[in-house]
Amino acid sequence: MNEVMQSLMVPRSIAVIGASTDPDKVAGKPIFYLQKSHYQGAIYPVNPRASFIAGLKSYPSISDLPEVPDVAMILLGTKDVIDAVKELSRIGTKVAIVLTSGFAETGEEGLSKQNELMQAAGSMRILGPNTIGLVNLTDGIPLSPSGALVLDNLPIGHVSVISQSGGILGSILSRAAARGLGLAKLISTSNEVDLSLADFIEYLVDDESTQMIMMYVESIRHPEQFRAAALRARSVGKPLIVYKVGKSAAGMQAAVSHTGAMAGEDRIYDVFFKELGIIRANQFADFIDIPVALSLGKKLLGKRVAVLTSTGGAGTLVADSLGEHGFDVAAPNEQITHELRQLGLGDQAVLDRNPIDVTLAGIQPKILKGAIAAILNSDFYDALVLILGGSSLVKPELMGEAVQDFLHTSPQPILAYASPHAPKAVEILTALGVPSFTQPESCGIALKSMLQTNTPIQSLHVSPRSSKLPVNPPFALSGTLDEFQAKQLFHACGIPTVQERRIKISQFSADDLLDEEQKYVVKILSKEILHKTEVDGVMLNVLAKEIPAKMQEIRERVKVASLIDVQEFSIQEMLTGGLELMVGMHKDPLGTALLVGLGGITAELINDHAIRLLHSDSSLGKEDILAMLQELKCWPLLNGYRGKPLADVDALIDAIIRFSEMVMRYETHLLECEINPIFVFDKGQGVKAADGVVIFTTANPLKVS
Secondary structure, three states, rough: OEEEHHHHHHOOOEEEEEOOOOOOOOHHHHHHHHHHHOOOOEEEEOOOOOOEEEEEEOOOOOHOOOOOEEEEEOOOOOOHHHHHHHHHHOOOOOOEEOOOOOHHHHHHHHHHHHHHHHHHOOOOOEEOHHHHHHHOOOOOEEEEHHHHHHHHOEEEEEEEEEOOHHHHHHHHHHHHHOOOOEEEEEEOOOOOOOOOOOHHHHEEEEEEEOOEEEEOOOOOOOOOHHHHHHHHHHHOOOEEEEEOOOOOOOOOOOOOOOOHHOOOOHHHHHHHHHHOOOEEEOOOOHHHHHHHOOOOOOOOOOOEEEEOOOOHHHHHHHHHHHHHHOOOOOOHHHHHHHHHHOOOOOOOOEEOOOOEEEOHHHHOOHHHHHHHHHHHHHHHHHOOEEEEOOOHOOOOHHHHHHHHHHHHOOOOOOEEEOOOHHHHHHHHHHHHOEEEEOOHHHHHHHOOOOHHHHOOOOOOOOOOOOOOOOOOOOOOEEEEEEEHHHHHHHHHHHEEOOOEEEEOOOOOHHHOOOOOOOOEEEEOOOOOOOOOHOOOOOOEEEEEHHHHHHHHHHHHHHHHHOOOOOOOOEEEOOOOOOEEEEEEEEEEEEEEEEEEEEEOOOOHHHHOOOEEEEOOOOOOHHHHHHHHHHHHOOHHHHEEEEOOOOEHHHHHHHHHHHHHHHHHOOOOEEEEEEEEEEEEHHHHHHHEEOOOOEEEOOOEOOOOO
């Protein structure tokens, strides 16, 4: 385990720089909490205006400290922090926790101060700035002024929390305590000038007291480091549960291509988390519910779930939640039904369907225990959800007494949903180790998360790089390519494209075309206008003899719409039949993403697409691309929907692989790249790229070598 991280989490000595004599003030709380927790190490307050603080000798400056502290907590004003950090680094302090705000979170000026802070730290590590600190509940070491620490008897357990928000850390601490969820370590990374999410994942992977890790994430600043740490956590069986804020696309920067608009930051995070086997909590309530369920410690090995209820409505709510998350609420088999009938429940009980409704007769302890036994003694169901009805208000101990004998003998996970507000019954079940929820939707989410921990991460099917990629690009790759150039690049990389000619409006002759009866597509060529339909710059089904007049007509319309006088056109073969798809790339802070979906001018409107992240050390194989296509709502149209011919999926997969390899080859210089549409014809007839957008950086252009 990293020595510096161990010193931070379990320090032998702590200096509190800027400590207050008033325990009710933020700067006075750290020492108050340390003493309340009976911290056994040395505490050194630093305050030039006080001789003693909380019974401890106070030191006028950092240089006056009697020894070099393992950790220093800094509670000074922004302008004094940098000097303090510099002095702490000079004397050899291992880690400083900078609780002060006013850095990068405030804008450019604050970012400049944060850069100064990092330089001042030298070899000393920094947690923060703008952090609420950390709390080591396992060892009773609170290094934080959080108001949540005033709570007594905080439950200590095996769930650790890393949060990029200090306030949320306190919220999680108090909510977990209310649910009886025991926590081990809580860390607020905040601005992450130095120590980040990944550093603490690495530490907690080796921490014996941590069995699972919760993370409140605003952004992942170091994706590759995070990826390595997350995979390591997964490899040792420590689940990662993430609540990622920022689902809205409101703040997303507009992109030139459809791909950028359709990918969206949050969709990329979804893919990123899925690749790493991370469980994502979509609601903040789930953020507590999921670890409550996982703390049960039992494996969910299948999707068949029994719902045992004495109130039909509540059972139906839970069954709906389970069905929404892909669980099978199957009717009990003959053996279970027979055993239930032997309990003498009467004619009103519904025993041949699921939810299994034992009615009010089933609230008798003996009958309730017998019903649970009938379900759990069979291997027909993989999990059981118990419904706490109105009887739990009168007899809160009823369900707990009925189920407790099965908790250690039954391999199936057992959960509960409290339909009325029955806190005492929930408290009893929680104490027994039965995850209990107050929302029916939580049951489906909890079981889905349990199933996810047992689902292997899908690895990429690595395929050899294509020999079709050009050794030399067809021209210098710099700035925005027009459509004709874009398709030249696609063709050079092995992607089939439409037949077309580049024509200057002043030089065109209909006699130049091979077939005067053939119909063509007439498009403007302009690096300034990439979405041609938006300026009415495309005309379909044009005969050869009509092309000169149509070019002039289009030219005038485009000039009115865009104030650009177009001089060049692309004359393309007119494709008929086939399904229009799109394939594109999107550059995101998490990496370069490949997007495949339904194409055409309505691509963004229909929004039917699948995403994968591309990696420099591995290539997407045919199985990966096929899996992407099968995720699409339009997949049936490729797979012989209602008797229609099968599409040429093999040719499409090959084209997408060539596209992804092209993207990775030019990744460092490529800003945007998209084929929309790529026509997919019947099996054996191939695919053709009919339009495209390609934008390279202008700095250090790639030239023909």
